[in-house]
Amino acid sequence: MTKEGLEFYSFVNDRQKALVNIYFTNNWLHNRYHAILKTYNVTAQQFNILKILNENYPKSMMISTIKQQMLDKSSDVTRLVERLLEKNFIVRRPDPKNKRKINIKLNIIGHSLVTKMDKDIRNFEELVEHLSDKEIKQLNLLLNKIRMK
Numbered sequence: 001m002t003k004e005g006l007e008f009y010s011f012v013n014d015r016q017k018a019l020v021n022i023y024f025t026n027n028w029l030h031n032r033y034h035a036i037l038k039t040y041n042v043t044a045q046q047f048n049i050l051k052i053l054n055e056n057y058p059k060s061m062m063i064s065t066i067k068q069q070m071l072d073k074s075s076d077v078t079r080l081v082e083r084l085l086e087k088n089f090i091v092r093r094p095d096p097k098n099k100r101k102i103n104i105k106l107n108i109i110g111h112s113l114v115t116k117m118d119k120d121i122r123n124f125e126e127l128v129e130h131l132s133d134k135e136i137k138q139l140n141l142l143l144n145k146i147r148m149k
Contacts, residue, residue: 053106054114060105
């Protein structure tokens with residue numbers, strides 16, 4: 001299969017080809033991204049939580065705040081937090097001011113993991129290194145414009 005990967009398909013028009021191309025590229029990126037995460041035994045959603053917590057490290061956050069920042073808004077954050085607790089990457093504590101609220105914090109093991117993963121994630125980002133700054137801005141603009149419909 002060529003890098004384009006769509007040579008076996010016939011399209012009604014370029015709009016249809018663009019949509020299939022976006023879907024194809026999403027799957028291509030998805031597979032590469034998940035291969036990186038698999039080596040660290042975390043899912044994309046778990047890594048998203050780890051990254052959010054790492055940006056606030058060493059401070060803690062409420063689950064509701066984490067959920068607001070998630071890339072996948074449909075994620076079951078409570079279940080994901082449980083999995084990260086089992087893996088000993090985070091700690092969970094009741095809020096000292098309001099016992100009904102639960103605070104989540106990245107522990108040193110989780111912080112070290114995210115730091116270690118950053119190199120591989122930067123390598124993943126190199127998949128778009130051959131695009132110019134102008135092309136990257138144009139791509140971001142077009143992708144944002146598609147989602148505005």
